[in-house]
Amino acid sequence: MALALSGLPLIPDDRVLVGHTTADDAGVFRLSNDRALVQTVDVLAPIVDDPYTYGKIAAVNSLSDIYAMGGDPLTALSVLGYPSGGDVSVMTDIIRGAQDAVVEAGAALLGGHTFSSDEIRFGLSITGEIHPDRIFTNSGAKIGDLLILTKPLGVGLVTSALAQRGALPDGILTPAIVSMLTSNRVASEIMRQFDVHACTDVTGFGLLGHAWEMAAASGVGIQLDASSIPLLSGVRELWHKGVRDGAANRNKSSFKESVRFEEGVGEELQDLLFSSETSGGLLMAIPGVYANLLLTKFRAVGIDARQIGQTTSETGILSVNIL
Numbered sequence: 001m002a003l004a005l006s007g008l009p010l011i012p013d014d015r016v017l018v019g020h021t022t023a024d025d026a027g028v029f030r031l032s033n034d035r036a037l038v039q040t041v042d043v044l045a046p047i048v049d050d051p052y053t054y055g056k057i058a059a060v061n062s063l064s065d066i067y068a069m070g071g072d073p074l075t076a077l078s079v080l081g082y083p084s085g086g087d088v089s090v091m092t093d094i095i096r097g098a099q100d101a102v103v104e105a106g107a108a109l110l111g112g113h114t115f116s117s118d119e120i121r122f123g124l125s126i127t128g129e130i131h132p133d134r135i136f137t138n139s140g141a142k143i144g145d146l147l148i149l150t151k152p153l154g155v156g157l158v159t160s161a162l163a164q165r166g167a168l169p170d171g172i173l174t175p176a177i178v179s180m181l182t183s184n185r186v187a188s189e190i191m192r193q194f195d196v197h198a199c200t201d202v203t204g205f206g207l208l209g210h211a212w213e214m215a216a217a218s219g220v221g222i223q224l225d226a227s228s229i230p231l232l233s234g235v236r237e238l239w240h241k242g243v244r245d246g247a248a249n250r251n252k253s254s255f256k257e258s259v260r261f262e263e264g265v266g267e268e269l270q271d272l273l274f275s276s277e278t279s280g281g282l283l284m285a286i287p288g289v290y291a292n293l294l295l296t297k298f299r300a301v302g303i304d305a306r307q308i309g310q311t312t313s314e315t316g317i318l319s320v321n322i323l
Helices: 002-006 051-068 088-104 155-165 170-181 185-191 206-218 235-240 246-258 267-274 288-300
Strands: 016-018 027-032 035-044 072-082 108-116 121-130 146-149 198-201 221-225 259-261 282-286 306-312 318-321
Touching (some): 035 051, 051 072, 051 121, 051 170, 051 185, 051 198, 051 282, 088 121, 146 288, 155 170, 155 246, 185 288, 206 282, 206 318, 267 318, 288 306
Parallel strands (some): 221 318
Antiparallel strands (some): 146 306, 221 306
């Protein structure tokens, strides 16, 4: 989408505070001096077998973009592509899952649109509210900031294994589903209490892709400590059994020129760091003086956030090592 939009002429509009010229999670449109709309849209292929759970994950994933910007969701519209003649009850379950997630977020599902599609696709357009002076973008990181990640990685490998093999042990599948169903709402609310310089959520481009976008937009480098990055239970074993996430190769092709892996970071970790995430955690850059207090507040509410690296003066370069 970013490549397609890059070919469009830029139309100046002072009301647009965050638009399509950046790689931010959502757009922001000023309504007044103290009110702005924050908007996003996302669509997912089925990643789990249960339609209700699929719909709820899709909604939580879409809502995450609003939270990453520091906004609060207001309304949602769903979009569902579904095979002609398909079981209507499955459609209902998908939308019911999404509606439950939207209501839990304090927002309202106003309706949506369905269309005929050979393959199921579902997602939501979310509109939220944000203060124009309290927008968290991916472009504000400063040299010396510490990087905090609020969820473990590995969802992409788990959902790939589910698609390839049709069944997984509960000890691997359940933690991944729990992670995808966990909203970033509380993490966002805590983040807003601090002088966080930059934030993004980790989704399709994987940790390295979204970290590189933050580095490039902020004019800094990023150094990650691979040994500090949390992984879901069982994902290393899946990799060693031959499971691969196809998106990891696409992400690697897109970002590999800007990533430097130091000695000791093997192919397994490289693939996991490039792997796509669905409904992933928030990645934020914060001054070191606040990092421990932020982590303490996260852990007090059950968010097992980790410090995974720092920003450097090496513009637009990601260095991954094991400290």
